[in-house]
Amino acid sequence: MSARGERCATPVLSTIGSVFQPASAPDYIPEIQLQQLQLSRLRAVVERAWERVPLFRSRLDARGIVPEDIRTLGDVTLLPFTVKTDLRDTYPFGLFASPMRDVVRLHASSGTTGKPIVVAYTSADLEVWSQVMERAFATCGLHRSDIIQNAYGYGLFTGGLGAHYGAERLGATVIPISGGNTDRQIMILRDFGVTAICCTPSYFLHMVDRAADLGVDLRELPLRAGVFGAEPWTETMRTRIEAMAGIRAFDIYGLSEIIGPGVAVECECQGGLHIFEDHFYPEIINPETGEPMPPGEEGELVLTTLSKQAMPVIRYRTRDITALLPGSCPCGRTLRRMKRISRRSDDMLIVRGVNVFPSQIESVLLAMADTMPHYQIILTREHGLDQMEVQVEVTARMFSDTVGALEKLNDQLADAMERVLQVRTRITLVEPHTIPRSEGKSHRVIDRRSL
Numbered sequence: 408m409s410a411r412g413e414r415c416a417t418p419v420l421s422t423i424g425s426v427f428q429p430a431s432a433p434d435y436i437p438e439i440q441l442q443q444l445q446l447s448r449l450r451a452v453v454e455r456a457w458e459r460v461p462l463f464r465s466r467l468d469a470r471g472i473v474p475e476d477i478r479t480l481g482d483v484t485l486l487p488f489t490v491k492t493d494l495r496d497t498y499p500f501g502l503f504a505s506p507m508r509d510v511v512r513l514h515a516s517s518g519t520t521g522k523p524i525v526v527a528y529t530s531a532d533l534e535v536w537s538q539v540m541e542r543a544f545a546t547c548g549l550h551r552s553d554i555i556q557n558a559y560g561y562g563l564f565t566g567g568l569g570a571h572y573g574a575e576r577l578g579a580t581v582i583p584i585s586g587g588n589t590d591r592q593i594m595i596l597r598d599f600g601v602t603a604i605c606c607t608p609s610y611f612l613h614m615v616d617r618a619a620d621l622g623v624d625l626r627e628l629p630l631r632a633g634v635f636g637a638e639p640w641t642e643t644m645r646t647r648i649e650a651m652a653g654i655r656a657f658d659i660y661g662l663s664e665i666i667g668p669g670v671a672v673e674c675e676c677q678g679g680l681h682i683f684e685d686h687f688y689p690e691i692i693n694p695e696t697g698e699p700m701p702p703g704e705e706g707e708l709v710l711t712t713l714s715k716q717a718m719p720v721i722r723y724r725t726r727d728i729t730a731l732l733p734g735s736c737p738c739g740r741t742l743r744r745m746k747r748i749s750r751r752s753d754d755m756l757i758v759r760g761v762n763v764f765p766s767q768i769e770s771v772l773l774a775m776a777d778t779m780p781h782y783q784i785i786l787t788r789e790h791g792l793d794q795m796e797v798q799v800e801v802t803a804r805m806f807s808d809t810v811g812a813l814e815k816l817n818d819q820l821a822d823a824m825e826r827v828l829q830v831r832t833r834i835t836l837v838e839p840h841t842i843p844r845s846e847g848k849s850h851r852v853i854d855r856r857s858l
């Protein structure tokens with residue numbers, strides 16, 4: 408057990424929700440009962456996807472499998488994986504298992520090229536989502552008396568609305584401020600007596616820095632908790648945030664393809680993230696071979712949605728590297744825990760909470776005359792905020808052109824990048840043959856963000 412785990416000796420039973428069934432009750436479900444529930448939900452979701460999603464059906468047919476072959480939870484390994492490119496190849500609605508009249512919300516996240524991936528929710532799906540988010544907040548010790556500043560972005564990104572409805576369901580007071588405008592964030596934190604904040608950990612660090620510049624000491628405010636996720640962060644970063652802001656900082660994990668935020672979250676013990684296993688079935692595989700990893704070992708997280716209607720996703724390869732932790736948690740929850748995500752097995756970068764693939768940058772360069780697809784991405788962190796610079800080689804003809812022409816190209820590229828990546832990028836145009844060539848894998852990314 409970690410030192411953090413030892414801090415929490417008594418079960419934290421939430422008293423929110425109905426008197427008869429606290430919202431957190433499923434977190435304490437006995438293991439056998441949980442497995443029975445998972446199996447019946449797994450069978451139903453496989454049946455639904457088989458009946459309604461042609462890609463899934465053709466893959467099961469190719470393996471000679473029918474939904475009735477799923478007799479135990481272990482049989483999940485008979486099923487084919489789903490990968491991000493499946494969402495791209497069936498863009499926009501090809502994996503939906505509900506007719507559009509039953510779909511009440513769409514969200515989107517970055518794909519590997521220009522087009523985003525699209526995810527759908529029925530009203531029952533939204534209900535599940537706000538339930539798991541309510542449970543997530545309760546797991547972090549929040550309750551109806553909290554005033555929650557929600558600085559995750561509202562819009563196609565799942566962070567804003569996902570956290571919003573969960574916090575409302577909890578009965579807390581929600582401030583739907585969305586991301587950005589840091590000075591206003593700090594003013595509201597102080598003036599509204601905010602007790603909890605949700606945003607990416609790097610954005611919160613930026614807020615901490617800015618608050619210091621403005622002479623605001625966050626430790627003197629009622630702020631007591633932060634629910635941080637959407638990007639990898641470390642124990643060092645947690646220690647720093649907790650000390651500088653005088654709060655407890657909790658890690659929350661999720662991804663659009665599965666639901667959004669609310670797949671897993673830390674409890675008071677901060678010794679791993681409890682997975683809401685009654686809705687999301689986890690496996691850990693070897694990212695190279697696709698084979699299951701021995702219990703407790705690190706590998707790629709694979710998730711199956713157990714209750715999603717509009718877009719059931721079977722054995723989704725998240726590319727996130729983690730391990731399922733052995734043993735039980737002192738908090739009393741029976742839900743298994745995963746280690747914080749340490750890294751990804753693909754080249755996806757997360758810049759200010761936005762997912763960025765180098766292939767998206769390449770597609771912009773290839774569409775633009777006068778640039779070459781030779782580029783390098785340099786990531787730094789200034790005042791807690793991620794900065795992305797893309798160094799791009801231009802053609803020899805372009806390089807000998809006027810300064811004005813180069814500036815124009817620079818602006819065009821920065822605009823095109825922002826349109827595709829949803830994040831502002833500093834462009835540096837360089838002479839042909841300046842970017843180091845590699846004989847093997849190209850080293851396109853230099854990540855100088857520390858912490």
Ligand code: DLL
Nearest residue numbers: 516566636637638639659660661662663667668748
């Ligand atoms: O980032 C959902 C989310 C919103 C999670 C707010 C938590 C809080 P996507 O934009 O689809 O969804 O990005 C999903 O972000 O596969 C991970 O690589 C990464 N990620 C999300 N949470 C964490 C975390 C949202 N706590 C991708 N630690 C995932 C590390 C995270 N990485």
